[in-house]
Amino acid sequence: MKLATFNVNGIRSRIEEVNRLLNQVQPDVVGLQEIKCETSLFPYESFAGYYCSVSGQKGYNGVAICSRVQGSPLEILNEVESRSIGYVIGGLLIVNVYAPHGDARGTPKFVQKLNWFGKLRQRLQELLTTYSSIVIMGDFNVALEDIDVWDPLLLKDTVGTYAEEREEMLKLMEIGFVDVFRYLNPNASEYTWWDYTSGRAKRNQGLRIDYILVSENLLPSVRECHILRDLRVEKSFKPSDHVPVVCTLDLLPT
DNA sequence: ATGGTTGTGCAACAA
Numbered sequence: 001m002k003l004a005t006f007n008v009n010g011i012r013s014r015i016e017e018v019n020r021l022l023n024q025v026q027p028d029v030v031g032l033q034e035i036k037c038e039t040s041l042f043p044y045e046s047f048a049g050y051y052c053s054v055s056g057q058k059g060y061n062g063v064a065i066c067s068r069v070q071g072s073p074l075e076i077l078n079e080v081e082s083r084s085i086g087y088v089i090g091g092l093l094i095v096n097v098y099a100p101h102g103d104a105r106g107t108p109k110f111v112q113k114l115n116w117f118g119k120l121r122q123r124l125q126e127l128l129t130t131y132s133s134i135v136i137m138g139d140f141n142v143a144l145e146d147i148d149v150w151d152p153l154l155l156k157d158t159v160g161t162y163a164e165e166r167e168e169m170l171k172l173m174e175i176g177f178v179d180v181f182r183y184l185n186p187n188a189s190e191y192t193w194w195d196y197t198s199g200r201a202k203r204n205q206g207l208r209i210d211y212i213l214v215s216e217n218l219l220p221s222v223r224e225c226h227i228l229r230d231l232r233v234e235k236s237f238k239p240s241d242h243v244p245v246v247c248t249l250d251l252l253p254t
Numbered sequence: 255a256t257g258g259t260t261g262t263g264c265a266a267c268a269a
Contacts (some may be wrong), residue, residue, distance in 0.1 A: 010261045012261090013262090059263075060268065101269055196269090197259050198259090241259085
């Protein structure tokens, strides 16, 4: 089973890049973040062969899960902003999230981000009593370690590297989830997001803030995990500021 | 250079 997560930064402006992902990678399940449209405006026609469960919102945020195998939608968090969505495929629960970006330490948005992680952790703890196999994918807006940051000194104590943010994400993982990319690549410095400004992408000055996490029972099934940096360097279309993360598990997509 | 770019939606905000 091949899983992909992709913060598209506006799904209606990213059709070409999404087509490339679907055709080249042929994922069984795709989690999308920042679709930035209402549910009714989601381009379902671009996902032929997929069942799409969408939680949209006008202008901002918005998440979707598209799966080749039909499943059942599951509410993850009851929240005003569309930042989470769940989909149950057989015995596997897929959770797709778009964590709040946050702001500088001490601001309301900084506190909201930490609280959101706390709510998600509590909900996952509850879900782990029902679903033993859970995948959480998405844009967490946190670079867990300094090797996930192109210049840890320059970016010390900024959005995505604050110790409080890292602690919240680690607490979430400590209830029983593993970062698949780091598990397979203990020392790799690869990034999933580059600022549009200042030519960050071409100089590979980015952060790793998009993840696929699996519940510990799934670790024996983990085979591969790749970050598709080519999609940002590619000149043939306008890219998102994020690139997809793709993981392969030895599970049948049923 | 208090800088730079993008999407949404049409001014300004969020990232």
